[in-house]
Amino acid sequence: xxxxxxxxxxxxxxxxxxxxxxxxxxxxxxxxxxxxxxxxxxxxxxxxxxxxxxxxxxxxxxxxxxxxxxxxxxxxxxxxxxxxxxxxxxxxxxxxxxxxxxxxxxxxxxxxxxxxxxxxxxxxxxxxxxxxxxxxxxxxxxxxxxxxxxxxxxxxxxxxxxxxxxxxxxxxxxxxxxxxxxxxxxxxxxxxxxxxxxxxxxxxxxxxxxxxxxxxxxxxxxxxxxxxxxxxxxxxxxxx
Amino acid sequence: xxxxxxxxxxxxxxxxxxxxxxxxxxxxxxxxxxxxxxxxxxxxxxxxxxxxxxxxxxxxxxxxxxxxxxxxxxxxxxxxxxxxxxxxxxxxxxxxxxxxxxxxxxxxxxxxxxxxxxxxxxxxxxxxxxxxxxxxxxxxxxxxxxxxxxxxxxxxxxxxxxxxxxxxxxxxxxxxxxxxxxxxxxxxxxxxxxxxxxxxxxxxxxxxxxxxxxxxxxxxxxxxxxxxxxxxxxxxxxxxxxxxxxxxxxxxxxxxxxxxxxxxxxxxxxxxxxxxxxxxxxxxxxxxxxxxx
Numbered sequence: 021x022x023x024x025x026x027x028x029x030x031x032x033x034x035x036x037x038x039x040x041x042x043x044x045x046x047x048x049x050x051x052x053x054x055x056x057x058x059x060x061x062x063x064x065x066x067x068x069x070x071x072x073x074x075x076x077x078x079x080x081x082x083x084x085x086x087x088x089x090x091x092x093x094x095x096x097x098x099x100x101x102x103x104x105x106x107x108x109x110x111x112x113x114x115x116x117x118x119x120x121x122x123x124x125x126x127x128x129x130x131x132x133x134x135x136x137x138x139x140x141x142x143x144x145x146x147x148x149x150x151x152x153x154x155x156x157x158x159x160x161x162x163x164x165x166x167x168x169x170x171x172x173x174x175x176x177x178x179x180x181x182x183x184x185x186x187x188x189x190x191x192x193x194x195x196x197x198x199x200x201x202x203x204x205x206x207x208x209x210x211x212x213x214x215x216x217x218x219x220x221x222x223x224x225x226x227x228x229x230x231x232x233x234x235x236x237x238x239x240x241x242x243x244x245x246x247x248x249x250x251x252x253x254x255x256x257x258x259x260x
Numbered sequence: 261x262x263x264x265x266x267x268x269x270x271x272x273x274x275x276x277x278x279x280x281x282x283x284x285x286x287x288x289x290x291x292x293x294x295x296x297x298x299x300x301x302x303x304x305x306x307x308x309x310x311x312x313x314x315x316x317x318x319x320x321x322x323x324x325x326x327x328x329x330x331x332x333x334x335x336x337x338x339x340x341x342x343x344x345x346x347x348x349x350x351x352x353x354x355x356x357x358x359x360x361x362x363x364x365x366x367x368x369x370x371x372x373x374x375x376x377x378x379x380x381x382x383x384x385x386x387x388x389x390x391x392x393x394x395x396x397x398x399x400x401x402x403x404x405x406x407x408x409x410x411x412x413x414x415x416x417x418x419x420x421x422x423x424x425x426x427x428x429x430x431x432x433x434x435x436x437x438x439x440x441x442x443x444x445x446x447x448x449x450x451x452x453x454x455x456x457x458x459x460x461x462x463x464x465x466x467x468x469x470x471x472x473x474x475x476x477x478x479x480x481x482x483x484x485x486x487x488x489x490x491x492x493x494x495x496x497x498x499x500x501x502x503x504x505x506x507x508x509x510x511x512x513x514x515x516x517x518x519x520x521x522x523x524x525x526x527x528x529x530x531x532x533x534x535x536x537x538x539x540x541x542x543x544x545x546x547x548x549x550x551x552x553x
Contacts, residue, residue, distance in 0.1 A: 043390045051490065053499045058490060060500055061284035084393065089477065092346075099350055099378045100357070100385070101480070118376055175493035179506050198496040202503075226374040 045102035050087040055108035067254035078237040110216035124218030129257040132193040150177040150186035289487035310413025315420035336414035360384040419461035426457040
């Protein structure tokens with residue numbers, strides 16, 4: 021019994037040490053405001069930057085930020101170039117087969133359409149709709165029967181509507197909201213699509229310890245209301 | 261950057277532009293111009309070295325060496341650049357980490373492959389995850405240089421292989437008649453004379469290399485095209501002090517000018533080099549210069 025206890029203690033201490041000595045590298049896209057973007061100083065900023073730094077502080081980890089192209093963001097996590105993804109990535113069963121997710125840190129954010137002003141009566145089932153490659157929205161449009169045009173970055177999907185290449189863009193509502201609020205030529209449709217299971221942090225399936233550490237940190241932020249305050253500050257969907 | 265930049269909303273015209281163009285983000289694109297030039301400066305000689313090695317190996321009378329040289333040329337030339345960049349770099353990185361893993365963590369239990377995950381012990385990471393940001397940048401850059409050198413080395417090897425065969429047989433026979441050894445013929449006759457035949461092919465390669473640098477972003481190095489896209493995209497006032505509509509056309513226009521100027525400069529230098537190398541050669545170009553051939 022004593023040896024079992026001692027053994028457990030060593031394992032626990034070892035696990036703690038393995039986590040504490042490491043710098044955790046957080047991968048993000050840096051092109052999806054308000055979730056993550058590059059600010060004027062050239063640094064990663066946004067809701068996920070603030071949230072990630074707070075989660076690392078609570079889990080007593082040292083974290084650094086890395087930007088990576090959206091297309092290869094999962095392969096580079098799996099091959100170990102960074103340790104976690106915080107890139108506005110919705111939790112889906114397909115992604116969950118390759119990587120693991122923490123609990124969601126946003127409520128499922130409805131997806132919305134943005135069209136040119138004067139084009140609000142468009143038939144979305146027969147329209148050309150822009151979405152970012154490899155997102156839940158692209159998946160949704162592909163199955164809806166509308167014509168899908170895919171772009172590598174979120175910014176290009178909006179630009180495609182402006183220059184007439186697509187009739188509408190489908191993306192997370194909190195990403196499109198600031199674009200629509202800017203006034204000008206783009207308006208948001210009332211219709212929304214409820215897809216995705218909220219956004220979570222993505223980790224390697226073999227990294228159960230790190231996942232548990234972040235999961236606990238997210239739970240503590242949910243419990244003390246600080247996560248809700250952040251969601252309101254950055255105007256991201258509903259609170260918990 | 262400047263003192264008057266503290267409140268960009270009150271600025272307009274040139275003073276706004278001078279503040280806008282000196283934000284930390286814009287400094288990154290200026291740095292990336294340097295990165296691209298540095299990459300070219302290191303990659304070109306490295307690729308030439310790979311090419312020279314490949315060509316010499318392919319001409320070798322020893323069958324295994326000749327097979328290795330020809331295999332290198334055939335395989336790397338035959339694989340699409342993007343596939344090579346995506347596959348080879350990840351494979352190379354994992355191979356190096358695996359070697360370090362075997363060396364530093366012999367007690368590690370279980371495989372480095374866990375499902376689809378590639379996991380090595382923390383001490384074997386390349387670079388260590390505790391390393392400073394610039395170490396990661398330098399490592400990424402070094403991997404990029406190596407990959408570019410291998411890819412363009414294969415093409416250069418083929419060009420040099422052809423150039424070595426183009427040197428007139430009579431030149432080599434004369435050298436033999438003088439009693440030179442194979443090694444001496446290679447060093448004194450073949451190599452000095454082959455450059456003039458190799459230069460048109462090599463200059464093509466250089467031009468392609470100059471334009472291939474945007475592939476850098478595939479390797480995680482933030483190059484000028486990445487920054488042009490990032491800076492040019494429409495910016496909403498909520499997330500920046502310098503909101504603007506879609507300005508990508510201006511940024512890509514600037515890139516166009518940069519690349520055209522750079523390739524033009526390259527053409528001038530290469531034309532000069534061609535004239536210099538043709539001097540005294542048994543070619544039309546050499547004869548036109550009034551050489552003794």
